[in-house]
Amino acid sequence: MRILVIEDNPDIVANLYGFLEPKGHVLDSAANGYGGLALAAQNEYDVVVLDVMLPGLNGLELCQKLRGELRKSTPVLMLTARDTLQDKVAGFDSGADDYLVKPFSLVELEVRLKALARRASGGHSGSTLLTVGDLTFDTDTYEVRRAGRTLALTRTGYTILKLLMKESPKVVSRAAVEQAVWGEDLPDSDSLRVHIHALRQAIDKPYPFAMLRTIAGIGYKLIDHDEDS
Template sequence: MRILIIEDNPDIVANLYGFLEPKGHVLDSAGNGYGGLALAAQHEYDAVVLDVMLPGLNGLELCQKLRGELRKATPVLMLTARDTLQDKVAGFDSGADDYLVKPFSLVELEVRLKALVRRAGGGHAPSAALAVGDLTFDTDTFEVRRAGRPIALTKTGYTILRLLMKESPKVVTREVIEQAVWGEDRPDSDALRVHIHALRQALDKPYPFAMLRTIAGIGYKLVASDEEN
């Protein structure tokens, strides 16, 4: 894997290099947010390891720019010192795909990166343009638009949206979504709820009606108009 590390703690960076490089991974690193954003703009990476607390441009802001301005769908593993639900929501809302709480196991970090890259590389449907109402998704370019306005999502967000759009207006159960996103390596019970929250914020918050509907106790579905139940 080619991995971009954006972390201002030199001890953590040294540990990552010492552990990952002997395993054949190629690493680039930046000690601040603006430097990391510049590297992400100039090169293609398999994954980004991103600290939340960075000088100049913090990790949340950087991830938003990565998804929005640069239109990069590169998997992002966010490093955080806190583990509250609010912190997770903030990370996923900014565009992160996974999070790891400091202090962390280097073995676990590599396993999570491999899982993110595996899902990113092997989980795409055949090229097609999907449409539900005024929402479109070009699975070749990963361009999502609603009413003509671009929407940036996380890699997991794209996976969930693709599944919901393909099945719309049918209900997709939580179990089916979790299987599509994580396979047998499912995270804690909050993870899907947090990703759905982030997807709902991106798809529905600025618009006159909500396309993403929760079916209590079952799952989720996408509707094309406000007239659909």
């Protein structure tokens, strides 16, 4: 894998290089947010390891710019010293795909990075335009638009949306969504909830009705009209 590490702690960076490079991975690194953003704009990476607390431009702001201004869907693993639900939601809302709480195991970090890269590389299977109401998703270019406006999602958000659009208006079980996103590498119980929250913020927040609906105790569905009106 080609990995971009954006981390200002030199000991953590040294440990990452010492552990990952002998395994054949290629690393670039930046010690501040603006340097990391510049590298992300200039190069293509399989995954990004991103610290939340960075000088100049913090990890949340950087991730937002990565998804919004740069239109990059590169998977992002966010490193954080905080593990509350609010912190996880903030990370996923900014565009992160996974998170790891410091201090962390280097073995676990590599496993998570491989899983992110594997899911990212498995998404292209020809040009297909999915349409549900005023929402469109070109699965070849990964361009999502609602009412003509281009939306920025995380890699995991694209995966969830693709499944829900293909099955719309049917209800997709929580287990089916988790299987599509993580396979057998299931994360903790909060992860799907925060990814659904981030997806809902992206595709529904500015619009007159919510397309993404939660069916309590069952799963999720995507609708093309306001069922409440």
